[in-house]
Amino acid sequence: MPEPDDLPYDVVVIGAGVVGCAVARLLSHQHLRVALLDAAPDVGSGTSKANTAILHTGFDATPGSLESRLVSRGYELLSDYAPTVGIAIERTGAALVAWDDEQAAALPGLAAKAGANGYHAASVVDAATVYELEPHLGTGVAAGMLVPDEHIIDPWGTPLAFAREALANGVSWLPNRHVTKLERQFDTTVIESSDGATVRTRCVVNAAGLHSDEVHALFGLAGFTIRPRRGELIVFDKLARPLLQRTLLPVPTGHTKGVLVAPTVFGNVMLGPTADDIDDRTATGSTRAGIDALLAKGRRILPALIREEVTAVYAGLRAATEHSDYQITHDREFRYVCLGGIRSTGLTASMAIAEEALALVAACGLEVIPKAAGSIRSTQVTNLGEAFERPYQVGASGDIVCHCERVTHDEIVAACTEQPPATTFDGIRRRTRALAGRCQGFYCSAAVCSIAAESSGRPMSDWMGAP
Numbered sequence: 115m116p117e118p119d120d121l122p123y124d125v126v127v128i129g130a131g132v133v134g135c136a137v138a139r140l141l142s143h144q145h146l147r148v149a150l151l152d153a154a155p156d157v158g159s160g161t162s163k164a165n166t167a168i169l170h171t172g173f174d175a176t177p178g179s180l181e182s183r184l185v186s187r188g189y190e191l192l193s194d195y196a197p198t199v200g201i202a203i204e205r206t207g208a209a210l211v212a213w214d215d216e217q218a219a220a221l222p223g224l225a226a227k228a229g230a231n232g233y234h235a236a237s238v239v240d241a242a243t244v245y246e247l248e249p250h251l252g253t254g255v256a257a258g259m260l261v262p263d264e265h266i267i268d269p270w271g272t273p274l275a276f277a278r279e280a281l282a283n284g285v286s287w288l289p290n291r292h293v294t295k296l297e298r299q300f301d302t303t304v305i306e307s308s309d310g311a312t313v314r315t316r317c318v319v320n321a322a323g324l325h326s327d328e329v330h331a332l333f334g335l336a337g338f339t340i341r342p343r344r345g346e347l348i349v350f351d352k353l354a355r356p357l358l359q360r361t362l363l364p365v366p367t368g369h370t371k372g373v374l375v376a377p378t379v380f381g382n383v384m385l386g387p388t389a390d391d392i393d394d395r396t397a398t399g400s401t402r403a404g405i406d407a408l409l410a411k412g413r414r415i416l417p418a419l420i421r422e423e424v425t426a427v428y429a430g431l432r433a434a435t436e437h438s439d440y441q442i443t444h445d446r447e448f449r450y451v452c453l454g455g456i457r458s459t460g461l462t463a464s465m466a467i468a469e470e471a472l473a474l475v476a477a478c479g480l481e482v483i484p485k486a487a488g489s490i491r492s493t494q495v496t497n498l499g500e501a502f503e504r505p506y507q508v509g510a511s512g513d514i515v516c517h518c519e520r521v522t523h524d525e526i527v528a529a530c531t532e533q534p535p536a537t538t539f540d541g542i543r544r545r546t547r548a549l550a551g552r553c554q555g556f557y558c559s560a561a562v563c564s565i566a567a568e569s570s571g572r573p574m575s576d577w578m579g580a581p
């Protein structure tokens with residue numbers, strides 16, 4: 115039975131990145147009327163689609179910070195949740211590599227810091243041990259620190275799984291709504307978007323990522339400003355995968371975690387990210403200088419990697435602020451929860467941030483009553499991990515359409531029809547891996563386009579123009 119249009123939502127979540135989707139999922143487990151809203155046509159299409167996809171233990175966080183607490187709690191929650199819904203996780207572990215005596219001298223301090231963050235499995239090892247574990251490393255390793263629980267995860271399936279479960283449990287999905295105005299009217303907020311549409315709610319959760327400070331300012335509030343920190347990355351061909359067993363991390367600096375080499379759950383190898391503070395919140399293009407800097411670093415870390423073919427390059431923008439910690443606050447008078455400045459660990463921390471948000475929604479005065487456990491619907495996403503069984507291997511899912519990534523006809527139909535549906539090529543890519551392989555869609559995009567048009571009922575021209 116649809117709710118009447120003029121009835122306010124209890125909570126509207128602005129921003130459907132991994133954080134907003136995690137919040138919507140947890141809110142959907144309560145007796146609340148909830149909407150998830152985004153300026154984009156799809157979930158997970160901001161920073162959440164362009165990260166390094168490490169499930170962080172939080173070993174190098176600032177002890178005592180909110181980020182430290184939420185990363186370590188989020189790690190536990192997401193590690194448990196992912197396998198139950200089909201999000202691929204590979205338990206690879208990581209090795210932090212010191213390249214000179216000064217970096218080697220910092221390792222015991224980093225192990226102690228890990229302990230202060232509640233992570234006690236890190237161990238400092240000598241250079242011979244590091245080479246034994248990772249024989250393709252370049253010359254000059256001075257020592258290492260093993261972090262056996264630092265894993266890799268599917269960054270695309272994670273927000274999708276959260277959103278799918280939220281929608282299955284009654285959350286309304288409102289895409290293409292760029293919020294431009296928040297107006298308090300009695301005990302509700304009217305949210306206006308650039309198309310003139312309005313929606314009324316008792317409580318607002320701001321999960322607007324790179325624009326979280328702008329949404330904050332729509333309430334007349336201040337306290338933090340986003341200054342994007344761009345991270346560029348290079349994705350190498352799957353033939354490079356045997357070159358490493360685990361993620362190879364640098365010794366972090368105060369500014370950044372540094373450039374790493376990591377396997378991906380999709381079977382590739384990734385080199386990056388850079389860390390450049392920029393002003394433009396839309397500058398997600400790759401740069402010559404960034405790629406050159408990565409290749410120079412990669413040549414030192416894993417020389418053989420640089421001889422492998424590059425599949426793609428991309429860049430993501432971290433929502434960095436003038437503060438070193440997350441900016442999570444609430445305002446009881448406005449019934450408003452701000453989840454701002456979630457910069458470089460938000461994928462890992464997302465489910466813990468959602469717990470925090472739920473507590474703050476209650477602190478804003480909303481009555482939060484959990485639904486009976488048996489009444490909550492669970493949902494699945496397709497496991498896209500190269501180390502897992504894929505639909506084409508079980509044979510019942512139609513012809514292969516994308517031969518690079520071995521994606522079948524039925525997977526593309528499902529991507530365009532299951533809630534929330536893909537509405538662009540990028541959305542199909544993130545749900546299936548189609549178009550993300552060696553040829554980047556050169557051979558299969560016409561077929562993908564035709565299947566997408568047929569299954570969605572939208573003309574081919576709609577899909578051809580989309581990124």
Ligand SMILES: Cc1cc2nc3c(=O)[nH]c(=O)nc-3n(C[C@H](O)[C@H](O)[C@H](O)COP(=O)(O)OP(=O)(O)OC[C@H]3O[C@@H](n4cnc5c(N)ncnc54)[C@H](O)[C@@H]3O)c2cc1C
Pocket residue numbers: 128129130131132133134151152153154158159160161162163164165166167168169170291292293294321322323324325326329344345346387429430431432456457458459460461462463
């Ligand atoms: C290079 C890089 C590497 C990273 N590596 C890791 C990693 O290995 N592990 C890890 O845990 N984290 C990592 N992160 C961090 C992680 O990706 C982010 O913390 C996380 O994706 C932030 O999610 P979010 O939902 O807050 O933001 P987003 O994903 O950006 O979502 C915000 C959403 O809000 C919407 N929005 C904004 N303004 C409005 C508006 N006015 N109206 C309506 N909608 C609006 C946007 O369209 C967007 O969809 C990395 C980040 C980068 C950039």
